[in-house]
Amino acid sequence: MQTTPSGVKLQNYFCHYPIRFTFAAKSTPEQMASISISCLSRIQVVCRARTRNEPRRSPKSSSKQSNGKVKFRGNSLKAPPQPLAGGEATTYTRLPPKDDLSAVFAAEIKLDDCEVAKLNVKDETKLENEDYISEEDEEEEEEEEEEEEGLGGNLGLSYGQFEIFEGEEGEDEDKYSSENEDGGKIENFDKENGYYEGELEEDVKEKGVPAVMRCFDRAKIFVKAGTGGNGVVAFRREKYVPMGGPSGGDGGRGGNVYVEVDESMNSLLPFRNSVHFRAGRGSHGQGRMQSGAKGQDVVVKVAPGTVIREAGKSKVLLELLVPGQKALLLPGGRGGRGNASFKSGTNKVPRIAENGEEGPEMWLELELKLVADVGIVGAPNAGKSTLLSVISAAQPTIANYPFTTLLPNLGVVSFDYDSTMVVADLPGLLEGAHRGFGLGHEFLRHTERCSALVHLIDGSAEQPEFEFDAVRLELEMFSPEIAEKPYIVAFNKMDLPEAYEKWPSFKEKLQARGIEPFCMSAVKREGTHEVISAAYQLLQKNKEAEKDFEDQVNLNQVADLVNKQRSASINDFEIFHDSGSNTWNVVGAGLQRFVQMTNWRYLDSERRFQHVLEACGVTKSLMKLGVKEGDTVIVGDMEMVWHDSANNPGPSKAKKGFEDSIKWPQWK
Ligand SMILES: Nc1nc2c(ncn2[C@@H]2O[C@H](COP(=O)(O)OP(=O)(O)OP(=O)(O)O)[C@@H](O)[C@H]2O)c(=O)[nH]1
Numbered sequence: 001m002q003t004t005p006s007g008v009k010l011q012n013y014f015c016h017y018p019i020r021f022t023f024a025a026k027s028t029p030e031q032m033a034s035i036s037i038s039c040l041s042r043i044q045v046v047c048r049a050r051t052r053n054e055p056r057r058s059p060k061s062s063s064k065q066s067n068g069k070v071k072f073r074g075n076s077l078k079a080p081p082q083p084l085a086g087g088e089a090t091t092y093t094r095l096p097p098k099d100d101l102s103a104v105f106a107a108e109i110k111l112d113d114c115e116v117a118k119l120n121v122k123d124e125t126k127l128e129n130e131d132y133i134s135e136e137d138e139e140e141e142e143e144e145e146e147e148e149e150g151l152g153g154n155l156g157l158s159y160g161q162f163e164i165f166e167g168e169e170g171e172d173e174d175k176y177s178s179e180n181e182d183g184g185k186i187e188n189f190d191k192e193n194g195y196y197e198g199e200l201e202e203d204v205k206e207k208g209v210p211a212v213m214r215c216f217d218r219a220k221i222f223v224k225a226g227t228g229g230n231g232v233v234a235f236r237r238e239k240y241v242p243m244g245g246p247s248g249g250d251g252g253r254g255g256n257v258y259v260e261v262d263e264s265m266n267s268l269l270p271f272r273n274s275v276h277f278r279a280g281r282g283s284h285g286q287g288r289m290q291s292g293a294k295g296q297d298v299v300v301k302v303a304p305g306t307v308i309r310e311a312g313k314s315k316v317l318l319e320l321l322v323p324g325q326k327a328l329l330l331p332g333g334r335g336g337r338g339n340a341s342f343k344s345g346t347n348k349v350p351r352i353a354e355n356g357e358e359g360p361e362m363w364l365e366l367e368l369k370l371v372a373d374v375g376i377v378g379a380p381n382a383g384k385s386t387l388l389s390v391i392s393a394a395q396p397t398i399a400n401y402p403f404t405t406l407l408p409n410l411g412v413v414s415f416d417y418d419s420t421m422v423v424a425d426l427p428g429l430l431e432g433a434h435r436g437f438g439l440g441h442e443f444l445r446h447t448e449r450c451s452a453l454v455h456l457i458d459g460s461a462e463q464p465e466f467e468f469d470a471v472r473l474e475l476e477m478f479s480p481e482i483a484e485k486p487y488i489v490a491f492n493k494m495d496l497p498e499a500y501e502k503w504p505s506f507k508e509k510l511q512a513r514g515i516e517p518f519c520m521s522a523v524k525r526e527g528t529h530e531v532i533s534a535a536y537q538l539l540q541k542n543k544e545a546e547k548d549f550e551d552q553v554n555l556n557q558v559a560d561l562v563n564k565q566r567s568a569s570i571n572d573f574e575i576f577h578d579s580g581s582n583t584w585n586v587v588g589a590g591l592q593r594f595v596q597m598t599n600w601r602y603l604d605s606e607r608r609f610q611h612v613l614e615a616c617g618v619t620k621s622l623m624k625l626g627v628k629e630g631d632t633v634i635v636g637d638m639e640m641v642w643h644d645s646a647n648n649p650g651p652s653k654a655k656k657g658f659e660d661s662i663k664w665p666q667w668k
Pocket residue numbers: 378379380381382383384385386387397398399400401402403404405406426427428429492493494495496520521522523524
């Protein structure tokens with residue numbers, strides 16, 4: 001733990017989020033170079049020296065910064081902070097190897113060395129006493145100032161002070177804010193486990209693994225196709241053209257929602273920021289028979305290997321594997337017809353136009369699964385990453401401690417000009433992984449896509465065959481489908497004497513179970529070719545079976561379903577009666593759509609509505625079922641009171657939807 005000149009204690013800690021330290025000091029860049037900081041994870045360090053010519057901050061704005069405050073803030077600054085002139089920015093995007101951890105935890109933040117900063121801390125205290133500003137004002141003004149000063153400004157900092165910007169989304173802003181009054185110690189941080197205690201700890205635990213170890217391979221998004229534009233009622237008015245007739249144009253079609261595979265994406269990380277995707281609405285029709293413009297389409301770009309499900313449902317809607325694949329997910333709503341479309345021999349002056357059809361909407365769950373042909377699975381430290389690095393050009397992190405691999409790595413193995421396969425090195429599996437122990441379960445689903453598996457066994461383990469059994473069991477517990485995949489077993493680390501000794505008994509035991517294991521040494525590159533050739537052969541066998549299945553995939557199946565629902569006949573309906581409230585509910589997709597597209601502003605719409613209900617048999621059915629005067633009838637969103645015109649010729653009132661009276665139903 002270190003103490004800054006302003007009394008702020010800083011713990012060296014393991015950080016999950018991109019954090020930005022900004023130091024401003026009235027010193028030369030050389031002086032600032034004495035500040036040594038080593039940071040873990042994605043931490044950006046900006047050391048900022050104030051030049052002599054730079055104007056000093058006004059007392060008011062200076063006083064807004066209380067000494068030694070440590071603030072966590074969302075990364076929702078209007079202008080993203082940039083490394084400033086005279087400063088230095090370093091961004092770590094990966095964890096350093098474990099060996100380096102001790103060095104990092106022992107790292108120092110030597111703010112004490114900065115004499116100038118110390119002096120200014122006193123100045124600031126003085127100023128703060130002179131001109132006190134409330135905390136809320138402080139926040140607001142601070143933000144304003146950041147906007148004003150932009151990137152070239154002082155970022156609202158005064159000498160000897162620093163802020164910690166937490167690089168997450170604004171939503172987490174409050175949660176992580178830990179402004180410290182008593183000496184500025186950053187509390188709630190559990191150094192051992194690498195996350196914050198209290199609220200934050202709960203949050204992290206809930207998700208299973210700390211954020212830095214999570215890969216963004218699941219997302220939930222909302223998609224909505226555009227609603228069609230409304231049709232209009234208009235009449236042609238032109239000199240020398242008496243009674244020009246109806247000329248109301250149709251509304252434009254709503255925009256579609258597409259999903260496209262983008263080769264450049266390798267995670268679903270962008271969906272953390274953008275969740276809602278709405279296609280544009282069709283424009284309304286206009287007079288002179290002008291149809292509305294079509295709404296703008298929206299294309300949701302996903303990474304290859306994305307599986308799409310409707311939220312909360314297990315059925316897979318789409319599986320997008322190949323870059324460039326584009327699927328129509330939700331078709332936009334049809335534009336409503338204008339009165340020109342309603343012109344007929346019997347009605348030459350139609351005063352009716354339709355609303356645009358509502359665009360369908362849904363919440364989707366996206367899940368990214370690796371598009372790998374072969375998956376290397378095994379216990380932690382078995383040498384999976386080493387094997388991948390030997391057989392492909394991939395350079396995964398290799399180190400002698402469990403869980404070196406936190407996210408799956410991919411490598412392309414090429415045997416020949418046209419025979420290649422993609423191999424995935426997955427994080428190590430522990431006993432109980434299917435219940436969430438270790439990291440493996442987070443990634444087990446990636447093996448669902450693999451056509452074959454390589455079980456890598458650490459030959460130097462105490463009981464290699466138990467290790468194999470434990471991993472097999474985990475796979476079976478997680479998903480029987482994965483367990484059924486063809487696999488080969490490779491006994492690694494044969495260069496070590498203890499592994500060499502254990503190999504004969506291991507081989508014997510597996511052979512007794514009908515499995516022919518391979519032995520190899522990834523480090524010495526011995527036996528690896530045999531292993532990977534055997535995996536390739538397994539793959540070839542499997543691919544032929546899968547090919548037939550892939551040919552049948554229809555990418556537009558969701559849109560087809562939506563269209564099918566839309567074209568549901570108006571004659572298909574069901575009537576539910578609630579005797580308690582005397583309510584009759586008429587349910588049918590076709591009828592519902594008809595009600596939604598009816599524009600009740602026009603009188604002719606009511607007539608048409610009545611006519612349709614009679615024509616499709618709703619009126620008759622209701623009468624058969626014994627509807628009585630004063631009963632409530634609900635069709636789609638429309639709620640009406642049944643009015644038997646034979647008994648009472650007065651109009652019934654709609655409870656909802658429109659003010660005008662409706663004479664419905666009217667029969668003789
Ligand atoms: N002697 C010997 N050591 C090996 C061999 N293969 C891997 N190792 C060592 O085993 C250690 C772990 O190797 P990794 O490739 O990181 O193991 P891993 O299975 O990817 O581990 P996790 O990512 O933690 O699951 C490293 O120190 C490797 O150098 C081998 O064939 N012989």
